Amino acid sequence: MLTGGSTVPGQELARRLGVSGRTLRRDVETLRDLGYAVEPVKGAGGGYRLGRGGALPPLVLDEEQVVAVVVALQTTSSALRGIEGAARRALSTIRQVVPRRLRLDADAFAVTALPNQWEFPAPAPETDLVRAVGAAVRQRVGLRLDYEGDDGSPASRVLEPHHLVVWAARWYLVAHDTGRGCWDVLRLDRVTRPEATGVPFAARELPGGPAALVQRTPDRGDRLAPWPCTGSAVLAVPAELVARFAPGGAVVRALDGARCELSMGAWSWIGLAGLFTTFGSPLSDVRPVELRQACALAARHLSAGAGGAVSPAP
Structure with a gap:
């Protein structure tokens, strides 16, 4: 609407945008505060025109939007493969079309996204x-x-x-x-x-x-994540409930309406035993033997914490 350096009456802008004159004035002030070159023209035939450069960029963002876009573009490779180059080009484009003030906000959020080696390991799709x-x-x-x-x-x-x-x-x-x-x-x-x-x-x-x-959904195609320690146990909990709260990289297999088999991993056997206790269920068919030993050790630790007698370690 504002092109070629010409002045557009405020009433015409408000009509074409479908807003009131008060809303138009507020939006123009917001653009000016952000550094966009929209100049008010007073007097007869007044309105608004573009100043320095004579054109608005095709994308108008505020501070929070700039931060959101910049951070998303710098971390998107953790969610999608093969998009790194496009993300870098898009980030460069964003920097070119926003005013200097917003460019400083964008540059303040230089992020290097590293994949977490253990937490929720999953291959990003192409x-x-x-x-x-x-x-x-x-x-x-x-x-x-x-x-x-x-x-x-x-x-x-x-x-x-x-x-x-x-x-x-x-x-x-x-x-x-x-x-x-x-x-x-x-x-x-x-x-x-x-x-x-x-x-x-x-x-x-x-x-x-x-x-x-x-x-x-228990059967949603999940695979057991490659943790250093992995094991399984049967829980007296419905599969749908376990599927909802199992950590990423776990696999849930329904046995009947009240029981399921949960397979998952952790960085240590005692850590894995602790994960199984979070479901508050009796465990059966615990495998492998290292997980059974860790469950026994966790039981002694929990008993000591509750003030019970601590049996000697085997």
Whole structure:
């Protein structure tokens, strides 16, 4: 609207923006405070015009938005592979189009994102994979893909892709399997060869929403993370509840409506034993022997903390 250095009457700007004159004046002052060159012109035929440079950038951000974009661009490689170069170019573009004052804010948030060696280790999906699946979700068309099973062999599937969910640094596809007539959750890093079928589908109601479905689904394609110490035990807790609160990189297998097998890892055996105690359930079929020994040691420590007698170590 403000181009070529010409003056645009305030009433005309307010009308075209669909705001009141008071809101327009406040927004202009906000832009000026941020360093954007919008000059008020008083007198007959007055209004607003662009000052230095004669053009507004295509992107107008405030301080908080600049910080959010800059930090997100510098840490995005932890969520997606193959996007590092594009993120660097986008960050350079942001710096060029914002005023000097906001550029200083951007430069104040120089972040180096290092992957955590142990916490929630998960491979970031390829950018092209997310783009292909995300396009099918957005366009609401069927998706044909290969999905890697637990035995490592791929199986071809045709699904209705409804949502992409990122939880605990893991990407999930929430889809409806029309053949089985049910909702399904797939780990995106186990998907290969996604191809849109071009067949449209109608939106379906998902009770509780996609995030809740991912959290309460035990069979969501998770793999046991490569911790130094890994083990498993049977808990007298429903699988859906354990799936919601198990740490990233754990695997939950339903046994019946009241029991499940939980496999997970930690940096030490005693640490792993402590994780199992957080579910407040009796444990059975504890494996391997190192985890059973750590559970016995944890029991002695907890007993001492509760004021009970401490049995000698074996």
